[in-house]
Amino acid sequence: xxSAARRIPTLVVSGFLGSGKTTLVRALLAAAQxxxxxxxxxxxxxxxLGIDRALLGAGEARTVELAGGCVCCELSDELVDVLEEIxxxxxxxxxxxxxxxxxxxYETQLSLWRPxxxxxxxxxxxxxxxxxxxxxxxxxxxxxxxxxxxxxDLLVLNQIxxxxxxxxxxxxxxxRALEPEVPLVRAVQSRLDxxxxxxxxxARERRAAPPHAHAHAAYVAETLxxxxxxxADALVARLRALGAVRAKGFVETDAGTRLVQGxxxxxxxxxxxxxxxxxxxxxxxxxPAAD
Ligand SMILES: [Zn+2]
Numbered sequence: 001x002x003s004a005a006r007r008i009p010t011l012v013v014s015g016f017l018g019s020g021k022t023t024l025v026r027a028l029l030a031a032a033q034x035x036x037x038x039x040x041x042x043x044x045x046x047x048x049l050g051i052d053r054a055l056l057g058a059g060e061a062r063t064v065e066l067a068g069g070c071v072c073c074e075l076s077d078e079l080v081d082v083l084e085e086i087x088x089x090x091x092x093x094x095x096x097x098x099x100x101x102x103x104x105x106y107e108t109q110l111s112l113w114r115p116x117x118x119x120x121x122x123x124x125x126x127x128x129x130x131x132x133x134x135x136x137x138x139x140x141x142x143x144x145x146x147x148x149x150x151x152x153d154l155l156v157l158n159q160i161x162x163x164x165x166x167x168x169x170x171x172x173x174x175x176r177a178l179e180p181e182v183p184l185v186r187a188v189q190s191r192l193d194x195x196x197x198x199x200x201x202x203a204r205e206r207r208a209a210p211p212h213a214h215a216h217a218a219y220v221a222e223t224l225x226x227x228x229x230x231x232a233d234a235l236v237a238r239l240r241a242l243g244a245v246r247a248k249g250f251v252e253t254d255a256g257t258r259l260v261q262g263x264x265x266x267x268x269x270x271x272x273x274x275x276x277x278x279x280x281x282x283x284x285x286x287x288p289a290a291d
Contacts, residue, residue, distance in 0.1 A: 007122025008087065009199050010095040012108050014148055015129030017101035020158040024129065024190035025098050031194055032094065040064070040092035042082055044071040044100045062090045070100050072107035079111050087120060094198070095121075102144065106151035123199040123248075125263045128152035129190065133162040135171050146178050153264030154196060154245060155184045181265045183245040183288075185218070193219050193286075199261065200248040200284035219245065224283045228252035235260065236267045242287045249283035250275035 011028075013021045025041060032039035040062040064082050069075040079097070086092060099108055105126035111117060112124045128148050135141070135157070149155060155175055160168060168186065175184060185196065200221065226235065231254050239247050239262050247262030250272055259272035260283060 009123040012126040013098045014105040019129035019131045020190040037093040040086045042097045072103040125153045127154045149178045220289045226251045244285045246286040
């Protein structure tokens with residue numbers, strides 16, 4: 001089994017048709033190609049979303065379509081097979097799974113949490129996109145919508161430019177009523193701070209330029225010093241209090257050295273005997289900037 005450090009981050013992108021999933025996946029592909037990273041994309045129901053095959057086939061990206069059903073239910077075995085095959089043949093740095101508009105992100109993530117995929121997937125996250133205009137009009141909303149929203153690790157109120165700014169707080173309240181705890185961000189055309197969607201990287205945050213005063217300034221990366229002997233509960237409470245969207249680092253807890261990975265409200269602590277002593281006690285956190 002690969003060490004935790006070599007696990008492959010996997011992002012599940014969900015949301016109704018028209019919520020901006022494909023736009024987000026395109027942006028992730030472009031960013032990966034610009035950074036020279038190998039990104040594999042599994043797209044459920046390729047045809048109906050009208051993805052540009054030529055774009056997806058370019059560079060180091062690798063795309064697989066799973067059609068004729070839903071990856072969260074009928075095609076869950078096929079999803080596992082495809083993920084195993086991608087890992088063996090393409091060795092991607094990262095995997096993105098774009099579900100159909102009707103899929104449940106939690107059910108899709110279940111495939112990632114079971115062997116054999118659970119043995120190599122790392123830092124899995126479900127981002128759920130919500131079309132602000134659809135939400136404002138109450139279109140197509142129902143139990144499925146509620147299930148998608150409440151399963152998110154990160155909620156994105158997207159296409160906020162298509163509604164009056166005054167209604168945004170009410171829209172956020174409606175999402176909060178369904179899911180009070182998960183980080184909620186606003187976006188236009190699926191433009192998100194990429195740090196919200198990937199595991200924090202200690203080296204990268206140190207190199208990064210200071211945040212600038214436009215779209216991305218709503219979130220900041222900081223490194224917390226964590227005292228040895230902290231309990232898991234205390235650590236989780238501290239991250240929640242900060243509103244941390246992402247967290248990653250090695251911590252000396254009261255139960256031993258742990259790799260801490262926080263995605264939305266989920267914080268996982270796994271044994272990390274191979275932790276680099278130079279990184280121990282440092283937790284990189286992505287959190288909302290203070291107003
Ligand atoms: Zn399904």
